[in-house]
Amino acid sequence: xxxxxxxxxxxxxxxxxxxxxxxxxxxxxxxxxxxxxxxxxxxxxxxxxxxxxxxxxxxxxxxxxxxxxxxxxxxxxxxxxxxxxxxxxxxxxxxxxxxxxxxxxxxxxxxxxxxxxxxxxxxxxxxxxxxxxxxxxxxxxxxxxxxxxxxxxxxxxxxxxxxxxxxxxxxxxxxxxxxxxxxxxxxxxxxxxxxxxxxxxxxxxxxxxxxxxxxxxxxxxxxxxxxxxxxxxxxxxxxxxxxxxxxxxxxxxxxxxxxxxxxxxxxxxxxxxxxxxxxxxxxxxxxxxxxxxxxxxxxxxxxxxxxxxxxxxxxxxxxxxxxxxxxxxxxxxxxxxxxxxxxxxxxxxxxxxxxxxxxxxxxxxxxxxxxxxxxxxxxxxxxxxxxxxxxxxxxxxxxxxxxxxxxxxxxxxxxxxxxxxxxxxxxxxxxxxxxxxxxxxxxxxxxxxxxxxxx
Ligand SMILES: Cc1cc2nc3c(=O)[nH]c(=O)nc-3n(C[C@H](O)[C@H](O)[C@H](O)COP(=O)(O)O)c2cc1C
Ligand code: SF4
Numbered sequence: 468x469x470x471x472x473x474x475x476x477x478x479x480x481x482x483x484x485x486x487x488x489x490x491x492x493x494x495x496x497x498x499x500x501x502x503x504x505x506x507x508x509x510x511x512x513x514x515x516x517x518x519x520x521x522x523x524x525x526x527x528x529x530x531x532x533x534x535x536x537x538x539x540x541x542x543x544x545x546x547x548x549x550x551x552x553x554x555x556x557x558x559x560x561x562x563x564x565x566x567x568x569x570x571x572x573x574x575x576x577x578x579x580x581x582x583x584x585x586x587x588x589x590x591x592x593x594x595x596x597x598x599x600x601x602x603x604x605x606x607x608x609x610x611x612x613x614x615x616x617x618x619x620x621x622x623x624x625x626x627x628x629x630x631x632x633x634x635x636x637x638x639x640x641x642x643x644x645x646x647x648x649x650x651x652x653x654x655x656x657x658x659x660x661x662x663x664x665x666x667x668x669x670x671x672x673x674x675x676x677x678x679x680x681x682x683x684x685x686x687x688x689x690x691x692x693x694x695x696x697x698x699x700x701x702x703x704x705x706x707x708x709x710x711x712x713x714x715x716x717x718x719x720x721x722x723x724x725x726x727x728x729x730x731x732x733x734x735x736x737x738x739x740x741x742x743x744x745x746x747x748x749x750x751x752x753x754x755x756x757x758x759x760x761x762x763x764x765x766x767x768x769x770x771x772x773x774x775x776x777x778x779x780x781x782x783x784x785x786x787x788x789x790x791x792x793x794x795x796x797x798x799x800x801x802x803x804x805x806x807x808x809x810x811x812x813x814x815x816x817x818x819x820x821x822x823x824x825x826x827x828x829x830x831x832x833x834x835x836x837x838x839x840x841x842x843x844x845x846x847x848x849x850x851x852x853x854x855x856x857x858x859x860x861x862x863x864x865x866x867x868x869x870x871x872x873x874x875x876x877x878x879x880x881x882x883x884x885x886x887x888x889x890x891x892x893x894x895x896x897x898x899x900x901x902x903x904x905x906x907x908x909x910x911x912x913x914x915x916x917x918x919x920x921x922x
Contacts, residue, residue, distance in 0.1 A: 469828050469856065472517075473838060475815050476733040478629050478683040480517035480561055480839065483832055484853050487736075487819055487841035488565050488634075490522030490536050491882035493904075498525075498538030502906035502915065505551030507882060510903070511846055512560035515853030519555055520632055520736075520841070523567035523639070524548075526619040527612070529582050530568060533575035533878055539566065539619045549626045554912070556629070563630040563683065564623045566616060566674075570640030571601035572742065574761075574878070579768045587643045587650035587657060587666075593700035595638055595742045597765050597772045609656060609666060612640065617673035630683030630733075633670060637689070638742035641667050645723065646741060647710035648694045648701070664723055671730045685734040685817070686727050689748070690717050690804035692741040696793030697753070699742075714741055717804055724812035736817040736841065737805040744874050746794040747801070749844075750821040751869025753794040755779075755787050757876045757885075764879050797869050799827055806836035817841050821869070823852075824862045847873055848884045865889045 469483045493504035511519055524539035525531060531538075538544055552562045572595045573583040584598035585608065591600055604612065616633070623631055635641040643649045644666040650657045656665045667686075675684065692714025694701070705711040715723075724735055740747030759779040766776035779786055798821050805818035818837035822828055823845035831837055846852055848867035855863060872885035883900030890896040906915045 469825070469832060469840070469853075473815070476630075476683045477681055478561060481559055482515070482517035482853065483839045484516045484828070484856075485817060485839055485841040486511040486516045486519040486846050487843040488520050488522050489843050489847060489882065491877040492535040492879075493522075493882065494535050494537040496535060497543075498531075498536070498540070499544055500537045500547045500551060502908075503904040504537065504547075505554050506905055506907045507903055508551055508562075509554050509558070510850050512555045512558040514846065514850035515857065516560060516846070517839075518561035518563060518629070521562070521564045521628075523565050523569075523634055523637070524619070525568060526566050526615040527568050527582075529580065530570070530573050530585070531576055533573070534577065539564065539622055540615065542622060545622050545625055552626055552628050556627075561629040563632050563685070564626070564628050565632040565634055565687070566619050566623070567634035567637070568612060568615070568640040570643050571596040571598065572638045572640075572643075573597070575765050576768065585640070587646075587663075588652055590649065590651075591700070591702040591771075593771065593775060594697065595699070597768045599769050599771045603652065606654065606656075609669075612666070613669045613673050616670045617677045620674040620677040624678050624682065630685065631674065631678065632685045632687055632736060633667075633674065634687045635667050635689075636687045636738050637748070638740075638745075641670065642689060642692075642741060645720075646692050646694070646714045648692070648705050648712070648714045651705055660719060660722070664726060667723070668726065668730060671727060671732060675731045680731065683733055684731070685736055686732050687736040687738065687819075688720055688724065688727075688808075689715075689741060690720050690737050690739050690801060690808065691715065691747070693739065693745070693747050694741055696740070696746055697742070698789060698792045717807060721808060721811050724808050724814065728812055728814050732814065734815040734817060734838075735808055735812065736819060737801055737808050737837075738819045739801045739804065744871060746796065748820060749869075749871050749874060750797050750800045751794070751844075751871050753791050754870055754872045754875055755783070755790050757872050757874075758790065761875050761878055797821060799831065802831055802836050805831075806834075809835065809837060815839070819843075823866055825856045826861055828856075844869060844871070844873060847882070848886075848889065 571586040586601040694714040
């Protein structure tokens with residue numbers, strides 16, 4: 468049953484529904500979370516999820532994920548994060564912080580900077596990242612990355628959150644090292660299946676040392692890389708070509724899961740695909756208009772970003788079918804992979820992607836495919852979903868359509884649902900989006916601006 472509690476490494480989740488990471492422009496320019504952030508997170512706790520996993524908080528002071536997204540790369544971020552986390556915990560909901568480093572998948576920056584192209588190896592990627600060419604990190608720089616993760620973990624403990632999740636998915640830096648189509652190194656961080664795991668192994672070991680054995684610690688993994696979707700131009704091709712075309716398959720990542728268990732990781736959070744966004748992680752449609760908006764907003768940064776934005780200005784009849792290759796599948800696409808991880812690795816598994824209906828969630832849990840289900844877009848559309856399930860409702864009256872407009876629009880606009888078909892009017896949609904971003908007084912928890920104050 469979704470409503471049954473679950474204890475993992477001494478942390479008891481009151482139920483099996485988790486709010487998956489939702490990143491948005493909820494920080495001041497320096498990366499400190501703003502007053503709207505805690506209000507946003509609290510909304511999901513009110514809705515009844517058992518735990519919330521934060522947006523990816525970047526552990527690198529210079530690499531943004533992207534601009535005005537929250538950071539955890541310095542002690543100055545601790546205080547504001549702690550205040551928000553306490554508000555969520557006060558409602559009985561557990562709060563986990565997700566740590567990540569985008570590496571060359573950094574999509575925006577104040578100015579174009581070399582560090583935003585840091586990766587395992589050199590190469591070109593049309594779709595992800597804005598720099599023209601990615602470059603390999605030196606051994607010294609890799610040591611710094613490991614230290615950054617460990618320091619962020621210490622801050623996280625100070626914040627008082629209930630657990631940590633490291634993102635080794637999404638095409639972010641760790642994933643770039645794991646992916647054999649991207650990692651062409653021949654030192655101890657590449658050249659074989661085991662060596663490509665080395666960076667993640669060092670990060671996990673350093674974090675475990677920093678937080679101790681009694682701290683809840685999970686890793687978000689992509690079961691299969693599916694390098695060939697979405698449509699992308701990625702150079703150079705690597706040999707064997709299956710590495711370039713597919714990346715890791717499930718056999719390889721299950722082996723990584725087993726190694727993570729040996730290193731003391733407590734749970735795995737299973738999604739799919741390589742890069743944010745991609746059709747295996749975000750089942751549904753690709754919002755071409757929104758992609759165009761985002762590409763326009765970064766076009767000034769590099770030649771690649773300019774070309775990309777110009778290509779998206781070609782007639783829609785050409786762009787839309789091309790961009791939608793590989794997209795459109797809806798439903799709980801990752802569930803069978805989650806099941807294999809649970810069976811073969813033997814760690815508790817969170818399944819992610821496409822869950823929204825209570826019967827699907829019940830089936831996933833009762834069939835033993837996973838221990839917990841996480842959701843992002845369906846909760847953004849209907850934050851009270853767990854409460855509705857409690858009342859016996861199978862699916863919300865106005866479900867999330869998995870259009871993914873929110874996923875891209877919120878890199879430049881406030882977080883919220885942008886599918887007009889779910890609302891009676893533009894005004895209604897706008898009011899909901901703005902209410903998500905209402906700033907609360909840090910002492911009284913009341914809205915700083917009462918409704919109608921400006922009318
Ligand atoms: C607006 C938005 C922001 C997201 N930000 C993050 C993020 O910061 N880190 C992350 O790992 N996933 C992020 N995701 C992905 C979700 O956590 C989730 O994996 C994905 O949306 C698929 O789950 P769903 O079908 O329940 O939405 C984001 C998704 C959305 C819609
Ligand atoms: S914009 Fe709304 S309907 Fe579309 S995916 Fe996001 S939450 Fe769902």
